[in-house]
Amino acid sequence: ARCNQVWRRVNLLELTGHCFRIGGATELLLRGIPPDVIAMQGRWKSRAFLEYWRKIESILPLFITSSFKYSRVSMIHSSMDSFSRKY
Secondary structure, eight states: OHHHHHHHHTTOOOOOHHHHHHHHHHHHHHTTOOHHHHHHHTTOOSSTTHHHHHTHHHHHHHHOOTTSOHHHHHHHHHHHHHHHHHO
16 A cells, blocks of 8 residues: 555556565566475465466566576476476
């Protein structure tokens, strides 16, 4: 609520807490945190959060720059594949 008060004052769109949850999960994934750890941290009791990650194929290219080495991108994909097979 406080963030939205500040953003409204400068004519920015409001965000829900859910946006931060999704963004946080995406950030942790991009940092190479294993998906099962992120699921536990986010207290997801179902596989619903995978819906966001299925869209990661579209999101990742927006954030990956030359500062990411190919091995890091490969590690993220490998981690996601492993998590998907497990669940």
